Amino acid sequence: MASSFRLYDYLSSGNCYKVRLLLTQLGLRFERVEIDIMRGQTRTPEFLRKNPNGRVPLLELPDGRLLAESNAILFYLADDTLFMPEDRFLRAKMLEWMCFEQYSHEPNIATVRFWMHAGWADQRREQIEAKRELGYAALGVMERHLAGRAFFVGERYSIADIALYAYTHVAAEGGFSLKEYPEVRDWLARVAAQPRHIPITQG
Amino acid sequence: MASSFRLYDYLSSGNCYKVRLLLTQLGLRFERVEIDIMRGQTRTPEFLRKNPNGRVPLLELPDGRLLAESNAILFYLADDTLFMPEDRFLRAKMLEWMCFEQYSHEPNIATVRFWMHAGWADQRREQIEAKRELGYAALGVMERHLAGRAFFVGERYSIADIALYAYTHVAAEGGFSLKEYPEVRDWLARVAAQPRHIPITQG
Numbered sequence: 001m002a003s004s005f006r007l008y009d010y011l012s013s014g015n016c017y018k019v020r021l022l023l024t025q026l027g028l029r030f031e032r033v034e035i036d037i038m039r040g041q042t043r044t045p046e047f048l049r050k051n052p053n054g055r056v057p058l059l060e061l062p063d064g065r066l067l068a069e070s071n072a073i074l075f076y077l078a079d080d081t082l083f084m085p086e087d088r089f090l091r092a093k094m095l096e097w098m099c100f101e102q103y104s105h106e107p108n109i110a111t112v113r114f115w116m117h118a119g120w121a122d123q124r125r126e127q128i129e130a131k132r133e134l135g136y137a138a139l140g141v142m143e144r145h146l147a148g149r150a151f152f153v154g155e156r157y158s159i160a161d162i163a164l165y166a167y168t169h170v171a172a173e174g175g176f177s178l179k180e181y182p183e184v185r186d187w188l189a190r191v192a193a194q195p196r197h198i199p200i201t202q203g
Numbered sequence: 204m205a206s207s208f209r210l211y212d213y214l215s216s217g218n219c220y221k222v223r224l225l226l227t228q229l230g231l232r233f234e235r236v237e238i239d240i241m242r243g244q245t246r247t248p249e250f251l252r253k254n255p256n257g258r259v260p261l262l263e264l265p266d267g268r269l270l271a272e273s274n275a276i277l278f279y280l281a282d283d284t285l286f287m288p289e290d291r292f293l294r295a296k297m298l299e300w301m302c303f304e305q306y307s308h309e310p311n312i313a314t315v316r317f318w319m320h321a322g323w324a325d326q327r328r329e330q331i332e333a334k335r336e337l338g339y340a341a342l343g344v345m346e347r348h349l350a351g352r353a354f355f356v357g358e359r360y361s362i363a364d365i366a367l368y369a370y371t372h373v374a375a376e377g378g379f380s381l382k383e384y385p386e387v388r389d390w391l392a393r394v395a396a397q398p399r400h401i402p403i404t405q406g
Contacts, residue, residue: 076295092279
């Protein structure tokens with residue numbers, strides 16, 4: 001049994017970064033176990049026993065219980081903290097944006113970044129073009145929502161902002177330009193200015 | 204202002220069905236507004252004013268507020284009901300399975316079904332093959348989890364079951380066979396036997 005949280009982590013993954021960022025902002029002690037996706041370490045029998053879906057992040061609680069899926073982990077950690085609205089409707093709106101992130105944002109913006117990191121830009125050119133269009137559409141939805149708003153939900157920094165920040169702030173690594181998204185750029189700066197913020201490169 | 208819930212709905216969509224099913228099981232009165240995806244009705248200026256991401260389901264509360272994303276809507280409606288565990292960890296596990304559904308299950312199993320309904324099976328053969336493999340992988344994760352369990356979380360029917368049932372029970376319409384997934388088939392029967400269950404064809 002671990003005495004603090006243990007995070008099965010991959011440093012450049014935005015999904016993992018979400019959890020590192022929240023753990024840090026909550027002031028919780030945690031130990032990182034680096035799992036190299038590129039070397040198949042999420043698909044070993046040992047890791048699949050921990051997460052049958054073979055993905056990081058995976059959080060091991062101090063009592064040994066395991067929790068997967070970045071946004072479910074954020075929800076667990078933020079429960080009853082200032083990182084989640086108390087109001088029932090606002091909490092659902094927060095989840096709405098987190099669902100948007102995993103369905104309409106991450107599969108496009110994060111996936112293109114991953115392919116470019118992996119050196120697959122040429123062989124996947126056609127798929128990248130399709131994802132480029134969908135990724136910009138997601139950024140457009142964010143841009144229009146942020147007009148006149150400081151944060152995504154309830155005018156307060158929440159885990160919806162953490163979830164959306166993770167891959168938006170490194171979108172350029174996938175070839176996305178934020179030039180025409182000034183509201184998004186201003187919001188990124190507000191998120192980065194939050195207390196105890198850490199960069200994605202910090203373990 | 205509406206006097207009851209108004210659901211912007213598309214009958215054959217599993218994501219919409221999740222919400223219809225829960226509203227019915229909760230005994231809540233609601234009005235359906237059919238939005239025909241195939242005729243572009245989620246992309247009209249009028250609809251985009253309601254949901255800038257251009258998708259159904261979209262729930263209008265009795266006070267006029269709007270909520271999108273099927274799993275966020277389920278969470279809102281199930282809050283403080285027997286359809287959601289009270290325990291913080293189990294609630295996070297429930298969300299874990301709902302995130303799994305939207306990321307690893309729906310984009311493969313539901314998308315292939317949609318393409319086959321639309322008559323695009325031939326022109327998308329290569330993409331369908333890739334999605335077939337990922338869809339069966341998701342069913343495998345469910346099969347192993349359900350061994351020795353009645354429901355996905357906490358041995359009790361919850362919105363995690365509703366979320367996963369929606370596209371699993373019509374997987375055959377996308378050419379997926381459940382022959383080798385006996386635990387999944389037994390679980391489908393248990394879900395269908397819940398009080399006030401309705402079929403996807405019922406508006």
